[in-house]
Amino acid sequence: MAIKVIAPGLATTVQDLGRPGYYHLGIPLSGAMDRYALVCANLLVGNDEGAACLECVFMGPELEFTRDAVVAVTGADLPPKVDGEERETWTSFPVKAGQRLSFSFLKAGARAYIAVSGGIDVPVVLGSRSTYALGALGGHEGRALAAGDTLPVGAGAGRAGRSVPAALRRMPGKPAELRMLPGLYWHRITAEAGRHFFADTWKVAPEADRIGYRFRGGRPLDFVPREQPFGAGSDPSNIVDACYPYGSIQVPGGTEPIVLHRDAVSGGGYFMLGTVISADMDLIGQMQPHTETRFVEVDMATALKARHDREAGLQKVRDALA
Amino acid sequence: MTARYSFGGDEHVFVEVDEEMSLEAFFKSLSITNAVKQAGIRGVTEICPANASFQIKFDPDVISPDDMLAELKSLEAAAEKAESRIQTRIIEVPVFYRDPWTTETLMRFRERHQDPNSTDIEYAARINGYATVDDFIKAHSGAPWFVSMVGFVAGLPFLYQMVERKRQIQVPKYLRPRTDTPKLTVGIGGCFGCIYSVRGAGGYQMFGITPMPIYDPKQEISYLRDFMVFFRPGDIVKWKPIDRAEYDDTVAAVAANRYMPKVREVTFDLDEFNKDIDGYNARLEGVLNGH
Numbered sequence: 001m002a003i004k005v006i007a008p009g010l011a012t013t014v015q016d017l018g019r020p021g022y023y024h025l026g027i028p029l030s031g032a033m034d035r036y037a038l039v040c041a042n043l044l045v046g047n048d049e050g051a052a053c054l055e056c057v058f059m060g061p062e063l064e065f066t067r068d069a070v071v072a073v074t075g076a077d078l079p080p081k082v083d084g085e086e087r088e089t090w091t092s093f094p095v096k097a098g099q100r101l102s103f104s105f106l107k108a109g110a111r112a113y114i115a116v117s118g119g120i121d122v123p124v125v126l127g128s129r130s131t132y133a134l135g136a137l138g139g140h141e142g143r144a145l146a147a148g149d150t151l152p153v154g155a156g157a158g159r160a161g162r163s164v165p166a167a168l169r170r171m172p173g174k175p176a177e178l179r180m181l182p183g184l185y186w187h188r189i190t191a192e193a194g195r196h197f198f199a200d201t202w203k204v205a206p207e208a209d210r211i212g213y214r215f216r217g218g219r220p221l222d223f224v225p226r227e228q229p230f231g232a233g234s235d236p237s238n239i240v241d242a243c244y245p246y247g248s249i250q251v252p253g254g255t256e257p258i259v260l261h262r263d264a265v266s267g268g269g270y271f272m273l274g275t276v277i278s279a280d281m282d283l284i285g286q287m288q289p290h291t292e293t294r295f296v297e298v299d300m301a302t303a304l305k306a307r308h309d310r311e312a313g314l315q316k317v318r319d320a321l322a
Numbered sequence: 323m324t325a326r327y328s329f330g331g332d333e334h335v336f337v338e339v340d341e342e343m344s345l346e347a348f349f350k351s352l353s354i355t356n357a358v359k360q361a362g363i364r365g366v367t368e369i370c371p372a373n374a375s376f377q378i379k380f381d382p383d384v385i386s387p388d389d390m391l392a393e394l395k396s397l398e399a400a401a402e403k404a405e406s407r408i409q410t411r412i413i414e415v416p417v418f419y420r421d422p423w424t425t426e427t428l429m430r431f432r433e434r435h436q437d438p439n440s441t442d443i444e445y446a447a448r449i450n451g452y453a454t455v456d457d458f459i460k461a462h463s464g465a466p467w468f469v470s471m472v473g474f475v476a477g478l479p480f481l482y483q484m485v486e487r488k489r490q491i492q493v494p495k496y497l498r499p500r501t502d503t504p505k506l507t508v509g510i511g512g513c514f515g516c517i518y519s520v521r522g523a524g525g526y527q528m529f530g531i532t533p534m535p536i537y538d539p540k541q542e543i544s545y546l547r548d549f550m551v552f553f554r555p556g557d558i559v560k561w562k563p564i565d566r567a568e569y570d571d572t573v574a575a576v577a578a579n580r581y582m583p584k585v586r587e588v589t590f591d592l593d594e595f596n597k598d599i600d601g602y603n604a605r606l607e608g609v610l611n612g613h
Contacts, residue, residue: 023379024370025551026473026519125539134522135476137539137550183328184336230487231343231373231513234494240343241471241480241514243370243377245330266473267372267480269495269512275331300387303332307382 001067001118005149006100009061011209014120014139014151015113017050018262019128026266029246030130030138033111033210033262033285036170037075039314041115043321044072044092045158051119052129054145057111058288060103061145067097070117070158074169076109076286091163109171109286117158120151132263134211168317170310172283175201175292178259178276181303184248185239185271193221197257197273197295204291205256210263213284214256215293221254233269241269247276249295257295259284279306323347325398327391332382335390337398338375343482343513347374348470349592352408352555353401354394363393371555373470373480373514406592412466412558412610414584415508415517418569419443419459419530423504428528434498442527446493446510461491462529463561465603467515469553475522477537477551481515481559486599499525506532508561519551533564533572534583544579552583558590560610586610 015038018031032038032055039049054061060078072092073080080087081102087093089112095101101114122129122140131139140149186194200218207214223236231240237254244250244260250270251257259276261284276284277298287293298306323346326338337354340347355371358378365384370377380390420443432438437445447458467481474480483490495511500523503509507518509526516526519537536553538546546552564572575581588609595602 020367020379023368024472026476026478027551132476135520135537135539137476142539181329181331184330186328229342231482231492232341233512238495238512240341240374241474241512242338242372242375243336243473245334245336245377246379247331247333265475266370267471268474269514272330275329275334278332300329300332304382304387307332311383 001069001153001155003116003151003153004064004066005061005145005147005151006064007062008145008147008149009056010059012054012056012061012145013131013133014052014122015055015130016052016128019126019130019132019138022126023266027126027135027137028132028262028264028266030128030132030262032113034075034113034282036282036310036314037111038113040090040164040317041072041074041113042119043317044074044090044162044164045070045115045117045156047115047117047119047156051115052122054114054120055111056114058106060112062100062102064100065095065097069095069153070160071095071101072115074113074115074164076112077107078109078112079104079107088163090169092158092160094160110288111285116153118154118156121154122152134263162321164317165320168313168320170282170313172286172291175294176283176287177294177296178280178283179296179298179302179306180249180274180276181300182274182297184245184274186273188223188236188271189273190222190224197221198297202257202293202295204287204289204293206289208287208289210261212258212260212264213287214258216256218257221251223254237271238269239271241267243267244272245275247278247281248272249274249276261285277303277306279303279310323350327394329387330377332387333379335378335380335387335394336375337377337394340374343374345468345482345592348468348482349406350401351376353404354397357397357401358394361393361397363390365390370473371471372473373482408556408590410556410558410588410590412560412586412588412606414560414562414610415532415534416564416568416572417463417508417530417532417561418564418566420455421531421569424507424528424531427500427502427504430502431496431500434496434500436494436497443529446491446527446529449493450491459563461489463563466606467559467561469555469557469559470514472551472553472555475520476539477519477553479517479536479553479557479559482513483515484558484595484599484603493527495525496527499523503528504531506535508532533569533576534581535576542579543576545582556590558588558606560607584610
């Protein structure tokens with residue numbers, strides 16, 4: 001069984017739950033930007049939760065199937081079509097051999113996940129099928145899909161006509177709210193700058209991809225004066241190059257915050273304000289450029305509660321589809 | 323040197339061993355991260371040593387953040403007494419300084435540079451007080467460098483020069499980062515040297531290029547067959563200036579899979595090093611060159 005790529009979309013890649021264990025060598029986690037949506041897509045078509053799917057951004061690909069399969073599309077509201085006839089998102093549907101899967105225009109969100117019964121069966125590299133394009137690693141030949149590619153698909157029957165209840169489909173609010181635990185180099189900015197950071201409404205900048213999301217529109221940060229330590233570099237936003245936590249917020253030059261995501265650079269010389277909590281990282285993957293965003297200060301107890309709530313939501317999806 | 327602990331969200335502990343860079347801070351970071359590895363703490367998913375800091379990623383469903391923090395603090399105390407001695411490798415890395423590819427790239431991004439009227443290496447030579455670029459190259463390649471972190475992108479080594487602080491080369495990063503850097507560019511930002519393992523964005527000053535690949539995701543190159551990333555923290559690098567002819571020969575040898583980097587096993591002792599830096603470096607170079 002295989003899928004022929006007729007048109008690749010904008011930046012469609014193979015992703016699963018990611019590749020932990022190699023961050024200390026600069027090889028990032030990778031995996032789906034919205035892992036909640038990826039797990040839902042896999043559950044809908046009867047795959048293992050971590051099977052490899054296609055992640056597409058803003059625009060869907062056009063694909064031709066060489067045998068019957070069950071397909072589900074979750075995440076962004078990017079309506080799928082089978083031979084031109086529209087299908088529902090968050091719902092599994094059959095695609096027959098020879099039929100083409102394509103997509104209408106994006107209505108909401110940014111990234112859709114296409115699960116196929118059996119999973120996308122590209123080779124496992126360092127424990128994952130995810131694409132890390134910068135390092136030409138994993139996925140289909142280490143890169144985004146191109147017209148003419150053929151993707152192998154594993155064996156799996158799947159069941160059509162199953163749906164994730166609307167209340168369990170997770171999307172960012174308006175404005176989007178990202179909960180964040182201050183820390184790391186928070187002490188480098190003044191108390192007033194810290195208040196502004198949370199008070200201001202930020203907007204997603206056009207530079208928003210799998211490496212990181214940049215934000216604009218808030219007031220520039222003021223730094224607590226200090227003599228820069230040896231090796232850090234002269235700008236007050238510079239530090240001695242260190243590790244960047246997944247989800248950490250760096251602010252080069254104190255002007256535009258960048259939240260690092262699944263293909264993050266693993267380290268560097270910019271100070272960080274803190275880290276977006278793990279439960280909210282999925283939401284970033286669904287934010288389009290210009291999305292209004294607020295950063296909301298939380299403590300560790302709230303972060304852990306939110307993590308628990310996200311997992312409880314997934315458990316409800318598992319129960320609903322069992 | 324008092325370590326500062328901070329949580330990176332609900333999945334990371336970030337530990338700044340020291341605000342400023344030094345080999346002492348690096349050794350302490352390496353020693354604690356090795357102790358974390360040996361302790362086998364349940365729930366730890368990533369251990370990432372950096373230059374003067376490190377980061378632990380953990381699963382808070384397995385170990386609570388407070389317990390994780392307490393475990394690390396107890397290991398810090400043990401690491402204080404650790405020996406500053408490691409078994410490592412010294413590696414000769416050929417560099418073609420002032421090569422045409424980084425020169426073309428730096429000219430393309432001149433408007434992002436502190437001094438648009440000179441090249442990166444001319445600028446670095448001048449602000450570090452060297453009369454000529456040749457003198458600067460002598461300083462860059464004259465003493466070994468220590469791999470104090472691997473990361474940023476796949477397999478990129480950060481390197482710290484093994485000379486007393488007043489002789490260490492320091493340069494600012496580009497005013498705005500470039501969107502392009504040739505693969506295998508050799509550069510410096512702040513006090514750190516690096517080799518760009520892949521083509522991509524970058525902000526360090528560019529001085530030359532090495533013909534020796536250091537990352538191979540396909541694992542086809544003979545010396546990267548066992549693992550796709552060449553460098554590890556603690557490796558020692560000695561640059562060897564080469565000309566265009568040797569660069570071309572080496573590229574051809576790599577393509578034919580008959581190139582092997584010059585690598586020797588060596589013990590590095592920080593206390594002995596600090597007693598006589600130049601003498602110690604000369605002995606390291608002796609090991610590399612087999613005399």
